Amino acid sequence: MSATAEKVPSRRHAARLREGRAAWILALPFCLLFLTFTLWPVIQSLFMSVTDTRSRDLRTPFAVEFIGLENFTRAFSDEKFLTSAGNTAYFVLVGVPLTMALALAAALALDKGITKFRSAFRLGFYTPVITSIVAVAVVWRFLLQDEYGLFNTVLGWFGIDGPNWLGDPNWSMPSLIMLAAWRNFGTGMIIFLAGLQSVPWSLHEAAAIDGANTVQRFRHITLPLLRPTLLFVTVTTSIGYLQFFEEPFVMTRGGPLDSTLSMSMYTYQQFGFGNYGYAAAMSYIIFVVIAIVTAIQFRLLREKT
């Protein structure tokens, strides 16, 4: 009797061991690659940020000097870095609301406003999302050209003399914001469309019987129920825009007169100059900014209880 009582737990124990071993066999390839190419670089980046590592120190990584927070203080007194921070703020503060407004408008129109060709419109609006920024840049640089660009030609039909979009420091950032909104609103639109499915139609009907008009119903029914979706789209769009890099890199190289130099781009430039420690420090500043902005958005937009 005692023999069977012992046997059962030990068999269960063996099964659990087998399960654990199988799980780790399945996890191992991912873990090795993840450790080498993600986790280790994240830690090393932190280490670099408090040292004076430069490109010539590549072969002797332990010969570098510990300089504490000097890279960080240097960044905050570096005028070019501050300019890039201002540009990034401009891009995020204008770009995120614009992108979200376009996404929400498109989603609302497709969800309730029309009955035919919905998937065709959805497909069309989503297309820019999947395109390579390099290819898009080639095309947009032509469209935005001063003389024979399509943009200024169309403006000309209405008697407007369009600016030199990418060449004028005042218009370069609005150009990039337009490009980013065009390229990204499709993602938000799809997520909003999914979110709108969760707004029960019976609520709209009940409110309409009570005499609520379209605007009131949007404000008091759709918007509150869409709050989690709004939070999600705001956070993901902001995280993406705070790192904005590719648009200026391929369109303007940060110019003219640093008017489109973003934080990520300045970091990349410093990397290019071989200032690895300084670049790592700035990358962590971007990371901290993203974490703070995300936390604030969660506080502002989460469900009110």
Added chain:
Amino acid sequence: MLNKRKSHWWLYAVLTVALVAVIAPFVWMVLGSFKSEGELRQAPPTWIPQSPSWDNYTELFSRLDFGTYFTNSIVVAVAVTAGNLLFCSMLGYALALLEFPGKRALFTVVMATLMIPGVVTFVPLFVLVANVGLINSLPGLILPFLVAPFGVFLMRQFFLGLPRDLLDAGRVDGAGELRIFAQIFLPLAGPAMATLGILTFLGSWNNFLWPLVVAQTEENYTLPVALALYSVGQNSTQYGLLLAGATVVLVPVLLVFLVFQRRFIEGIATTGIK
């Protein structure tokens, strides 16, 4: 009674104008790639090519080596996609259905890195790849992207939705743990694998900054790298050539998208990540 969907004619008008505005750059790009240099510099610009020709494409694949870049892009994207499909579904399955020591910690660490911006790992990753001598090689373009936390998240969510009974049934039948994964669960994961595969392939195909830094000579360029370098280099004034190059980069992706659009859009809607 309130009508669930009313069609407003003016909304069709607004949406159509918007659609034309969104799609116009692509149409103009494809049409422009068949134009001559002279025509591209005309003011006002033309839409329909006056005398369409394949000259730009011929030059792209004969004088410039776009065939090689195209092959490199395919090789890198296929390898990266295969790695993500295999390794992320393995870990995703373990996290969803198996119990093992360290499971919670592993999941937390992997998910935490989803938030870390790419620029943080960029410098040390470059140093690492340089130190092991993989700079300017295709493995250098592939290895750092073989796994991604996003894939684990997606596959784990999918496996959580499958019935656990399948696992118990497999065990009762005496199948080994790995066999249960490979022969029972993996064949059911088709929809999630399709979504992950398409998103990963696309991300890799469009990936730009890392290949730009790592691929240093022409034989290792991917398409975006080549196009980016030509658009600032000595060919930067050959507009027709650049438009044809942009078309070569975009058309395969557009085709994949048109064929698999349903999977795409479901994937975005459920995970929220492109």
